Amino acid sequence: NLRGGIVGLPNVGKSTLFNALVENGKAQAANFPFCTIEPNVGIVAVPDPRLEVLAGLGKSQKITPASVEFVDIAGLVKGASQGEGLGNKFLSHIREVDSIVQVVRCFEDDDIVHVSGKVDPASDIEVINLELAFADMAQIEKRLERLKKGRVKDPQVKALEELEAAALQRINEALLSGQPARSVSLTEEEKKLVDQLCLLTMKPVIFAANVAESDLADHSGNSHVQQVKEVASSLKANVVVVSAQVEAELTELDPAERQDYLQSLGVEEGGLASLVKSTYDLLGLRTYFTCGEKETRAWTILAGMTAPQAAGVIHSDFERGFIRAETVAYDDFVAAGSLAGAREKGLLRQEGKDYVVQEGDVLLFRFNV
Numbered sequence: 001n002l003r004g005g006i007v008g009l010p011n012v013g014k015s016t017l018f019n020a021l022v023e024n025g026k027a028q029a030a031n032f033p034f035c036t037i038e039p040n041v042g043i044v045a046v047p048d049p050r051l052e053v054l055a056g057l058g059k060s061q062k063i064t065p066a067s068v069e070f071v072d073i074a075g076l077v078k079g080a081s082q083g084e085g086l087g088n089k090f091l092s093h094i095r096e097v098d099s100i101v102q103v104v105r106c107f108e109d110d111d112i113v114h115v116s117g118k119v120d121p122a123s124d125i126e127v128i129n130l131e132l133a134f135a136d137m138a139q140i141e142k143r144l145e146r147l148k149k150g151r152v153k154d155p156q157v158k159a160l161e162e163l164e165a166a167a168l169q170r171i172n173e174a175l176l177s178g179q180p181a182r183s184v185s186l187t188e189e190e191k192k193l194v195d196q197l198c199l200l201t202m203k204p205v206i207f208a209a210n211v212a213e214s215d216l217a218d219h220s221g222n223s224h225v226q227q228v229k230e231v232a233s234s235l236k237a238n239v240v241v242v243s244a245q246v247e248a249e250l251t252e253l254d255p256a257e258r259q260d261y262l263q264s265l266g267v268e269e270g271g272l273a274s275l276v277k278s279t280y281d282l283l284g285l286r287t288y289f290t291c292g293e294k295e296t297r298a299w300t301i302l303a304g305m306t307a308p309q310a311a312g313v314i315h316s317d318f319e320r321g322f323i324r325a326e327t328v329a330y331d332d333f334v335a336a337g338s339l340a341g342a343r344e345k346g347l348l349r350q351e352g353k354d355y356v357v358q359e360g361d362v363l364l365f366r367f368n369v
C-alpha cells in the first residue's frame with residue numbers, strides 16, 4: 001500500500017490532522033475496512049466524486065474507493081540526525097514512506113507552545129529539511145566510502161558503481177547548497193542505482209499549511225501561508241492549506257451540521273480532501289474503475305501500466321490469464337448512461353495486452369482461469 005508520512009515540528013498539529021484524516025476516512029465509506037493498523041498508521045479513502053456517479057449508473061450495492069496510508073511520524077526535533085529526540089528511529093520511519101506531508105504551523109495561539117518560541121514557517125521548514133539533508137549526507141558518505149574501496153572486479157559491476165558514485169556526488173553537492181536530492185536530474189539508470197539508498201529528500205513533499213479556522217476561507221492576510229508558498233515554490237513542492245482544528249471538529253458533527261459549520265466558515269470543504277488527493281496525485285498514480293452490480297471500485301495503478309498489469313492489481317490470476325479488456329472512458333460511460341448503452345454506441349472498445357490504461361478508464365477484464 002501507498003504511504004504518506006506526516007512530519008513536522010512538535011505542536012504544529014500533526015496528530016490533530018492525522019486523527020481527522022483517519023476519522024474522516026471512516027465516515028466517507030462505511031463499507032471500506034478502514035482501520036488504524038498501528039496507533040500511528042491509518043488507511044484513508046481517496047475522495048473521488050466519479051465513484052458515486054458510476055455506482056449510480058451501475059446500480060452498485062457498494063463503493064470501494066482507492067486508499068492511501070498515512071503515518072503519523074512524531075519526534076522530529078532539531079538534531080534528530082545526530083540522534084536527538086527519537087532521532088534515528090524517526091528517520092527510519094520516514095525511509096519507509098512514499099511521500100512526505102510536512103505540516104507547518106501557520107496559526108497563532110499563545111496557549112500552544114512553539115518549540116522555537118515563535119511561529120516562523122520558513123525557519124520551521126528549514127529545521128526539518130536540514131535534518132533530512134544531514135541524514136541523507138551521512139547515508140551518502142557511508143555509501144561512497146564503500147564504493148571507494150572498489151573491491152569489485154567485474155568490469156560491468158564496476159562501471160555501475162562508478163556511475164552511482166558520480167550521481168551521489170552530484171546529489172551531495174545539491175544537498176550542501178540547500179537543495180533536496182529530488183532536485184537533481186538523473187537518468188533512469190542512475191535513479192535505479194541511487195534509489196537503493198532510500199534518500200529522504202528524494203521523496204516528494206507536500207506542505208500542509210495549518211491555519212486557524214478564521215483563515216481557512218481567505219488566507220491572503222496570513223503572511224505565514226505566503227511564506228510557506230514561497231519556500232515550497234523554491235523547493236518545487238506543493239502547498240495545501242488546511243485547518244487541523246476545523247477538520248477535527250468536523251469529524252464530531254453529523255453531515256447536516258458539517259454543512260452548516262463549513263458554510264459559517266465560508267468554505268465548501270475543509271482542506272483534508274485536497275490533501276489526500278494531492279498526496280495521491282503527487283505520486284504519479286492513476287485510477288481506473290470496475291463497475292458492476294456488486295461493487296463500483298477504484299483501483300490504483302502507476303502511469304504507463306498496461307491492461308494486463310492493471311488487471312494484476314486486482315489479482316495476479318487476472319494478469320496471468322489476461323485475454324483482453326473491454327474499456328470505456330469515464331466520460332463516455334456517463335454520456336452513454338450504462339455499459340450496454342456504451343456498447344451500442346460503439347464507445348466500449350476491445351483492447352489487448354499492449355493497451356496502456358488511461359486515467360478514468362472503466363474496465364472489464366476477460367481472462368482464462
Ligand code: GDP
Pocket residue numbers: 008009010011012013014015016017107108109112210211212213243244245246
Ligand atoms: P503535534 O505535536 O504536531 O502532533 O501537534 P498536535 O496535533 O498534538 O497539536 C498541538 C496543539 O495544537 C494541540 O493542543 C492542538 O489542539 C493545537 N492545534 C492543532 N491545530 C490547531 C489549529 O489549527 N489551531 C489552533 N488554534 N490550535 C491547533
